[in-house]
Structure formats: structure tokens, C-alpha cells
Amino acid sequence: MALAFTASTTIAFSSSNSRTEQGLQFSSSNFQPSDRSPAALNLPRKRSAAAKALNAEPKRNDSIVPSAATVFAPDVVDKAIEVEDIERLAQDLEKASPLEIMDKALEKYGNDIAIAFSGAEDVALIEYAYLTGRPFRVFSLDTGRLNPETYKFFDTVEKRYGIRIEYMFPDAVEVQALVRTKGLFLFYEDGHQECCRVRKVRPLRRALKGLRAWITGQRKDQSPGTRSEVSVVQVDPAFEGMDGGIGSLVKWNPVANVAGNDIWNFLRTMEVPVNTLHAQGYISIGCEPCTRPVLPGQHEREGRWWWEDAKAKECGLHKGNLKEENVNGNGSVNGNGSSDIFESQNIVNLSRPGIENLLKMEDRKDSWITVLYAPWCPFCHAMEASYVELANKLAGSGVKVGKFRADGDQKAFAQQELQLGSFPTILFFRKHSSRPIKYPSEKRDVESLMAFINALR
Numbered sequence: 001m002a003l004a005f006t007a008s009t010t011i012a013f014s015s016s017n018s019r020t021e022q023g024l025q026f027s028s029s030n031f032q033p034s035d036r037s038p039a040a041l042n043l044p045r046k047r048s049a050a051a052k053a054l055n056a057e058p059k060r061n062d063s064i065v066p067s068a069a070t071v072f073a074p075d076v077v078d079k080a081i082e083v084e085d086i087e088r089l090a091q092d093l094e095k096a097s098p099l100e101i102m103d104k105a106l107e108k109y110g111n112d113i114a115i116a117f118s119g120a121e122d123v124a125l126i127e128y129a130y131l132t133g134r135p136f137r138v139f140s141l142d143t144g145r146l147n148p149e150t151y152k153f154f155d156t157v158e159k160r161y162g163i164r165i166e167y168m169f170p171d172a173v174e175v176q177a178l179v180r181t182k183g184l185f186l187f188y189e190d191g192h193q194e195c196c197r198v199r200k201v202r203p204l205r206r207a208l209k210g211l212r213a214w215i216t217g218q219r220k221d222q223s224p225g226t227r228s229e230v231s232v233v234q235v236d237p238a239f240e241g242m243d244g245g246i247g248s249l250v251k252w253n254p255v256a257n258v259a260g261n262d263i264w265n266f267l268r269t270m271e272v273p274v275n276t277l278h279a280q281g282y283i284s285i286g287c288e289p290c291t292r293p294v295l296p297g298q299h300e301r302e303g304r305w306w307w308e309d310a311k312a313k314e315c316g317l318h319k320g321n322l323k324e325e326n327v328n329g330n331g332s333v334n335g336n337g338s339s340d341i342f343e344s345q346n347i348v349n350l351s352r353p354g355i356e357n358l359l360k361m362e363d364r365k366d367s368w369i370t371v372l373y374a375p376w377c378p379f380c381h382a383m384e385a386s387y388v389e390l391a392n393k394l395a396g397s398g399v400k401v402g403k404f405r406a407d408g409d410q411k412a413f414a415q416q417e418l419q420l421g422s423f424p425t426i427l428f429f430r431k432h433s434s435r436p437i438k439y440p441s442e443k444r445d446v447e448s449l450m451a452f453i454n455a456l457r
Contacts, residue, residue: 093233098255102254114139114211117139119146122216123153124255125255127267138166139165139207140165140168141203143170145288149277168203192290202385208241209244215251218230221259244445282294340375350402358370367456369427374407377423404418
């Protein structure tokens, strides 16, 4: 979430009813930011209160411990969000200012929404949230490989706004296994997807499981190959929220329609602190080994994973931006290397003969639960962390956990013999039956999958 821009004295968002505040011209036909501005409310910069921390999986040992976090926001009654409601809301807000969009998001979801902060220029999101006068939460992914300047910037932002950023960390065991197997710099040869999956995507999944909505700094001009169609608000196509299942999480992108230089004009006008790496030529800022400055005239994303195809500059946090046609038949994104999923020592990778043997066996030694998947499917990626944890829990229990890649040449077979309807499809093979039982629910959290298994064992 980061960009490059040119300066000007003020930034204006068009409207029929404009309003100037603190040297910045905002607009909205019905939004009155000054009514809840920090000055009007006499809100101090230093604010703290007990907040419900991101706690995606309460039964996990690595869940975030509740602490004095950002700012407490009251629970919101509006729980069920229909897809058509979000589409209509996106249409209504398409021409709204970022401030109005932010205000609507915080109003609608209260303490069940949080800002994703990367330590780059998406600090603008925090400033917008502060200007609404509403309580807000902020979380960030600490991959363990960020620049020192980024960590210093986190501290500066916390002190500026009187908040506590809620950090999500990768699983230490997974990182250790990755480094021991592939080394510290595997991504230069194999592509960045596997490392990002361990250090960023899985921690993000845990964070989002504790929310109903999240706020990102995505913009259409950041990556023409993957973000040109980003909406200001959408049902998240790749991750699940606290209610579980497809459509349980909403993603807000308040600056989707804002040009990069306008973001920077806003930051300068409001005297918002920024990461010192920007002054060194860094625009889009990620992990230290995978980020470098860009030259004049280069696109901002060219500084990210510069050794890979420029059309697929996504780490997996916004995997839903990648479309199936951008993925080749081997499950690799634009030739960037292997991008298989559900990788764990406790998950058996079943070949076509292997899955056929399961179908033939009427008296198995163990029961099996198997996922039929496609590496390019965002819903498969959304359940990956839960499925890996399920496999770890079932290790040595008498239930084997498998996966079968059912796209491409195997799709017709899977549809005819394995009840494949859409990806992912989950099947349970009982010990004394050759006919697998299909998991009927869209909830793919560990507890729901375990309940399904226990009911059939």
C-alpha cells in the first residue's frame, strides 16, 4: 500500500457543496466533517481506551492478547450484510470523498472494522479516520523483515494519534520450517508467493477472522494490472470474517479513486508524518529484501519484487484482484514460480491414482478428509490457514488429511466422480464406505470442519 506523487498547495475533492477545513478542501453533499472534527470535539491527540483486539481464532495460542489498543468503538447492531446491499452502497459512494467513505465505514461497523496499515503512505487512512472524530482501530502485519525505518514510523504514528497498533505476527514454526527448507532468500529463485503466504497472508487471515470489515489503502492507479477495477467498498472475495463463510467480510477502499499525487498533497497539507524511506526514493514499501527505490519515471510497484513479472505485483493480501486468466495451468501467477497451496507435512498431496484408490476402497484403515482445490481460487486461499490447522490437529487421530488439485485436466473427472461443484469442495471418506460425503457448509473454520468430521467418524 504505497505510492509516488507530486506536490501542490491544497487538494480538492469535487462536490456540489464544498467545505474547507484546516487548509484542505473536502466535499460531500451531506457530509459535514467539521461537525465532528478534532477541534470541534476538543479531542486530544493522545487517546487510549480498552479496545477489543483482533482475535481471529480465540482458541489458538498465538491469538492477539487483548490490550489497550486503538480506540474503543461500540458494537454495531447491523450484523447481516447482503451482497446486493454492498453493491448498492458502492454505487452510492463511488464519487464520494475518502473522508466521507471512511466516516461511513466507521459508522456502519464500529469496533468490528479496522484499518490495515503497512507503514507507507496509507497513513492517510489513519488521518482520515482521526478527522471523522470517530473511534477507530489499526492493525499491521509484522513479517519480521521490515525496514528499521518502518518500525520507527510505527512508533511515530502511535504517538501522533495516541493509539496502539495491533500487530499480527507469522507463526514461528512455519517461518522456521520455511527458512530451514528454502533458506532466507528463497523468493529470488522461486518467487515471492510462498514467503508472503507464511509471513503475511496467514497472519492476515487470523486478523480478519476477528472482524466484519477492514479498510485498505488500495488505489486503482497503484497497479493497472491488478487494481484497476478496485471498488470503494466490496464483499471481500478472498478472506472470511468473524461470521465465517463466503461473503462474511467487507473490504473498504476509501482512496480507490484518488490519484497518488493527491494522496501526497493531502499528507503534506495536513502535516502528517511519513516513512523516512520515501525521501530515499522508496514509494511502495514492503519487506526490506523485496523492496527497493524506483528511478524517475518508473511505476511505484516496480520497486516491489522487481525480479518478477510487473503485471502481478500482489503478495496475496489482495489476492482477489488476480483473475483466473492471469494464472497459468501450473498454478503459477504469470510465470513467477510455484504457487501451490495447502502445503503442510500433515497434508497428503493425492495424485489421480491416489484419489481413485480412495474411491475404490470400502474398508480403509483410516478415515480421510480431502479438499478438491485450484491454486488460483481465492476461496481456496481463504480457507488455507484453517485447513492446515485442521491437519495439525488431526495428526495421529486416525483421520488422514489430503488435497487433490481438481482444475485443468482433472476437472471433468472431479465433477463426474467427486461431486465437484465449485472450488473448494471438501469430501469425507469414512472407514467402511466407498462413497464420500460432501461437506455442505460454506463455513470453513477449524471448529466447523471438526464438527463435521466428529459427526461422521
